[in-house]
Amino acid sequence: MEKISQSVVKKDHAPKVSGRSIYVADYPSEGVLCGKLLHSKVARAKILGVEVPKLPEGYFYVDARDVPGDNNVNIVLDDTPVFSRDTVEYIGEPIAMICGPDENEVARLRDECRVNYEEMEPVLDFRSAEEKFFDYHFGHGDVDKAFAEADKTYEEEFETGYQEQAYLETQGMMAEPEEGGRMFVHGSAQCAYYIHGAVMRALGCGPTGVHIKQDVTGGGFGGKEAFPSILGCQVAVAARKCGKPVRCVFDRREDMEYTSKRHPSLCRYKAAVRDGKVTALDIDVKFNAGAYSTLSAVVLQRGIIASPGIYNIPNVRVHGSAVKTNTSPCGAYRGFGGPQTFFAVEMLMSHIARDLGKEPLEFKKAHLVKQGDQTSTCGKYHFPVPIPEMIDEVVKESDFENKRREYAKAQTGRYRRGIGMSMYFHGAGFTGAGERDLIKAVAKLRKYEDGRVEILASNGDIGQGVRTTFPKIVANELNLPLEKVFYEHPDTARVPDSGPTVASRSLMIVGELLRRAAIKLREQWKDGEEQEVEEHYKEPDFVIPFYIDKFEGDAYPTYSWAVNAIELEVDTYTGVSKVLGAYGSFDVGTPVDYNVVMGQMEGGFLQGIGYASIEKMDYDSKGRIRNNSLSDYLIPTTKDVPKLKCMLHVEKYPDGPYGAKGAGELPLVGAPAAYLEAMEQALGGIELNHAPFTAEDTLRAVMKEVG
C-alpha cells in the first residue's frame, strides 16, 4: 500500500465519538429564537390568506412579505420560493415561519395558524404529468437505420422509487445578525458558497453582507446540497425581521416528508440487436422532479449521460425529461441520477442476454467499452477501463460462475437462491464544463509563523473525511507531521470558493489543487514567516470541451468503475430475502486513506442494497408522504448484510492527487441491478423491472408463479 493510503485516525474522530462535537442544535438557546415552519397541508392551492393567532410579545410571524431581497432561492433556476408566493405546490411547502423564545409556544402558535386554501386538482402521478422542467435530447449514429436492420428488437420499461437520505442529523440552520448589519448563517450543510449566493439574494445584499459557516454535519448524502440554501434563506429572513438569532431544526418527520429525496424514475428502453450484439438503444428517461426544479436539471443530465451504461453501442438516441408534480421537490442523493439509469440498462442487457440464450455476464463483456472508445456524448474514455479485471476479482471472490450455474437449476424448496452482477461507472466530478465554467475552484494554504499550515477551502466534511484527507495530502507534500496541518469547517468569510461538496469531486479536484498549492508553498517556504499560497482550477489539456446544448464532448474527465455481485436467499413463504453475500470491486483510483475509502464503499454499497430492497417510500392519494419515520421507512442495518466484501482496484488518474478519483457516490449506484438479477434467478428466471423489490413484491411474484 502506498504511504498516502495508509490509514490515520480521522481528525474529527475524538470529538465525534466522545459527543463533544457541536452540531447546530447544540448551541445554547439563550437569546436564540426557535423558528418553526408553517407547512402547506394541501398539495396544490391558492392561498387566500393566513389567520395568525395573536402573537405574544417577542414572537414573530415571518412570510414572503418579509423577504428584503428576492423571494426566489437561487439553485439552478430560481423557481423555489423562500416562502410561498400566492400558491402552494406541494404538501409541506413552507408558507411562513413562527419565531419566538419558547419552542412549545412557537409550535402551538404555528399549529393555530389557519391557512385558507382554494384547492386545485394536484398532479401527483408523474407518468401523466405534462409540465416539463427540463427536456433534453442527444445521441449519435443512425438509430432508425439500426432498428430497421435489426434481427430482433426489445422494448422494456423500468421503474425506481424514492430514496430518503436518512442522515443521522436532520436539516438545521441558524442565522445570527452581526454588528454592522452583516448576517451570519451556519448549520448542517454541504455547500457553504451555494448558501452564500442564495442568502445574498434573499437579503438583497452584497457578498460581504453575509457569511456562511458549515457546522459539524451529521451526514449529507446529497440531501444537504441544495436544501440548506432554502432553509438558510428562511432563517436569515427571519433573523433580519426579528433582530435576533433564529434557529430552525427539523424534526425527523418534517425532514422525511418535506425535504428532497432521490427522484423516482421511469425509463423506457428500446434495443435493436443484430448478429447477437446490441446495435442501437432508443432511451426515454423520465424523472419525477416534484413541485420545484431545484437540482433536477443536473441530476437528469448525469442520469441520461449514463443511460447506455458502460457498453459500446454504436447508435444511441436519448431523451430525458424532468416533470413537475405536486409532491416534495426531489434533489441530490449519492449517485445523482446514475442509480436510476444504470438499474435500467443493466436489467435490459441481462434480459436481452437471457432471451438470446446467453449468460448476462458474457453478453455484457462482449459489449464493454474500452480505452479510446467514444462515450455516449461523443467524448472519449481517455484512460484504461479496468472492468474486465474487476469482473474477474468479483467472480473469484463470490464464486460467481459456480453459483450462477448451480442456482439456475430448478429449485423447489422453501428457500431459493440466486446471484446477480452489475457493472457501471460514476463520472468523476461535475458533469460537463461545470468545473471550468461555473465553479472555477480556488484553494489556499496559509502557513503561520509557528509552522502550522491551515487549509482554506469550502468543502465540508460530511463524514467522508475531507478534514483528514486534505491535511494528509498537504502534510505529505510539505513533509510535515499530520498534526501541523489542519482544516476547519469552512466559513465563507475566511475561505475562498473551492466549490461545493458534491459530485465526488472534493478529493479529486480540490485535493489536487491543495497538492499543487503545497508544492508551491514548499518551494517558497521560509521558516518563522506567515505565508499564503493559492491555486486555481485548470481543466486538464486532454479534455474534449463539453457543450451542454448538444450534450457533446467529455462529460467527465475520467470515471470511477465498479462491479458488484449480490447473492440472495429468498424465503418463498414470507417473501423475505437474505443477502448471503455482497461483493464489490471499486476503482476510485488511489485511496488517500484506506479506511476512509473502505468506509465509503461499505456504507454506500449497503445504502444501495437498501434502495434495491427495503427502502420503500410513497405518497397517498392526497400527495402526502406516508413513510415519515424511521420505523415506517426502514434502512438496512449491519445485520442485514453480514457478509459485505469490498475490494479496491486501483486505476490511477494522473490529474487527481496521487492518482485519486471520485469515490463517495460510486458504491451505491449498482446494487439494485445486481440484487434484482439475483432475485430473478432465485424466482426461477422471471423478468423483473422495478426497484425497490420488497418482500411483498417477492411474495406476489411467488404466488403468481404457483398460480
Add this chain to the structure above:
Amino acid sequence: MVNGYSVSSLAEALEIRSSHSVVPYAGGTDLMVENRKGVEYLFLGKIPELRNITEDDEYIRIGAAVTFTQALEDKKVPDLMKEALKRIAAPAIRNAGTFGGNLGNGSAKADSVLIEFVSDAKLRLASRDKERIVDVDKFYLGRKKLDLGEDELILEVLLPKTGLDRYSYEKVGGRNALAISRVSFAGIFDEKDGRITKLAAAFGAVADTVLRYKDLEETMLGKTIEEARELKEKYLESYAERMVLTQGRVSAEYRKNVCMNLLGSFLAKFGI
C-alpha cells in the same frame, strides 16, 4: 422533564397506583419514544418481586419487570420463548425492555406476547386490595385495550412448564434487526399414543390482537397424523376464511398469504 414515582416495594407501588393517575413504567422502551406530555410515571424497575424468574409445579413465573436479556440468560425460560426474545429489536432494547411492558403496551406486535398466547399463559394482576389471575387472551380486549384496572399492575407471566417443546416460531420483520414484526407466528404441537393432543397456532401483528382460533384447533385433537393430513386442506380453508387481517405497513393480502404459508409449514413440520 420526566415526572414520576420511583418505588422500591410492591406495596408502595400498588398504593400509588390506586391513589394517583400514573403510567406504569418498566423498561420504558416504548414510553420513551412516545414521550407523552403531562403524564406521571410509576417506575417499577426496582421492585425485587417483579424482577424474578421462579418456577412452581405448573408454571415458569416471569416477573413483569424482568428484561428480555435476563430471560434469555435464564435456564428456566423455555426455548420457544427465547426464540422470540432473541429477535426483539437489538441488544440495547432487550437489556431494557420487559415482559410487563410488552404486555402493557397493548400491541398485537409484541413478540413475547405471541408466545404467551400460543402457550395458554396466564397473568397475575394485582391492585392494593385484591389479586387475580387472568388468561392472556382474555386480558386483551381489543386494539390497545386491556383488562387492566386503573389501580392494577401486571405482576407476573405464568408460562406452562410442559408441552412447549415441539414448536414452530417465525418472525417476519422489515429487516434483520430493530424491526417491528409485520407478521409473527408461533405453533405448538403435541401428541400422545399417536394422537394429536395439541395443535395451537397464534398469529401476531396481523390484527388488533394476537389471533388464535381454539375451536379450529380442537377439530384436530384426538386425530391421528394420517387423519389430520386428510383434514388439512379443509382445516387451512377454515383458517383462511376466519382470518380478517388489517392493512398496516404491509398489505392485508400479503399478511394473509404469509400467515397461511407459515401455518402450512408448521403442519408439515409435524408430518401433517
